[in-house]
Amino acid sequence: MDAADRLSLVAAAATSLGPIEDPSTFAAKVRDRAVELYLMSRERGAVGRALEQLDECRTYVATVLGGKVEHHPLPDGGELRRGLVRLKVAASKYNRDGVEEIRTELLSTDEGAALWARIRGLVGHRVLVYAQTEEKDSRKVKTMRHVEDLGEDRELARGDAA
Incomplete structure (x- = not known):
């Protein structure tokens, strides 16, 4: 995954969460959401399979x-x-x-x-x-x-x- 893809994934994860005041909580939640999005998009993930189909x-x-x-x-x-x-x-x-x-x-x-x-x-x-x-x-x-x-x-x- 290149830097542009990584940035897009982090941006998508952050915007899907909405506002969170505490920076450390925000970073942890963005990390968790980014991992979820990444795994969904892989070929073996439900979303990735649907997109391939x-x-x-x-x-x-x-x-x-x-x-x-x-x-x-x-x-x-x-x-x-x-x-x-x-x-x-x-x-x-x-x-x-x-x-x-x-x-x-x-x-x-x-x-x-x-x-x-x-x-x-x-x-x-x-x-x-x-x-x-x-x-x-x-x-x-x-x-x-x-x-x-x-x-x-x-x-x-x-x-x-x-």
Whole structure:
């Protein structure tokens, strides 16, 4: 880490704390916060991993049509659950009808639960989808990593009224 990166990290840590009168207490708290921020940003940290995933995503515009919880039974009797989101996308050779399904992270994770809650409130909205395609068990799997709300899809509302 060079001097500029170090200074940026210390500045971020200090501003996140707000005012602290005692200089020795302030320095100790800045040190602790700077260490937390640094560890979060590393590749193996939660924030670092999320940033790496976003770097690998492709983005596209779609409309959220709805979704459901997908259940995957486990041999031990448990189950894994993911959100399965239905999107209206541009028609293509892969989605001739212009409808695509994409999965969220596991709903048992903070990231998966937060994204699923957000998606449920975006039905009928145009969104910018951040999707990562990975190979698992010799097949390609697309996972939604993030979504940005672009507002209500007025064309969809007119099409439903017709």
